[in-house]
Amino acid sequence: MGLDLGTMLTQGKELATYRIGLLEEELKTRRALMDANLNGINYDQTVMKSIILLRGEDLWDKYRLRLEESILNLETEKRREVSSYFRDVMWLNREMRQSQVEAKEEDQKAGWLQ
Numbered sequence: 001m002g003l004d005l006g007t008m009l010t011q012g013k014e015l016a017t018y019r020i021g022l023l024e025e026e027l028k029t030r031r032a033l034m035d036a037n038l039n040g041i042n043y044d045q046t047v048m049k050s051i052i053l054l055r056g057e058d059l060w061d062k063y064r065l066r067l068e069e070s071i072l073n074l075e076t077e078k079r080r081e082v083s084s085y086f087r088d089v090m091w092l093n094r095e096m097r098q099s100q101v102e103a104k105e106e107d108q109k110a111g112w113l114q
Contacts, residue, residue: 013110016103023096027089034085041074041081048074 048067055064 010110013103013106016099016106019099020096020103023092023099027092027096030085030088030092034081037081038078041078045071045074 048071052064052067
């Protein structure tokens with residue numbers, strides 16, 4: 001009950017194409033996650049800056065210093081999120097390139113049968 005070569009090549013191409021589709025979805029999902037995280041951080045920073053403005057910009061006390069420190073910590077968190085996104089995308093793009101090479105190889109193999 002073996003498969004003929006044409007069927008095997010077709011399945012190989014389908015598998016590579018399916019993998020490419022999954023990787024594209026993962027890239028979109030990771031981008032959406034980064035955007036959501038950055039939007040949340042930006043919102044938190046805006047709230048803290050608004051509190052500072054409502055209290056008066058000239059008022060410097062322990063509470064103001066904690067708010068300023070929190071704003072700076074959120075900036076650090078944003079940089080970490082962008083770095084993490086970059087690492088994830090680099091890995092996914094490497095996998096995507098490998099899958100595209102596999103799909104191209106399957107196309108070439110199928111061309112040999114014709």
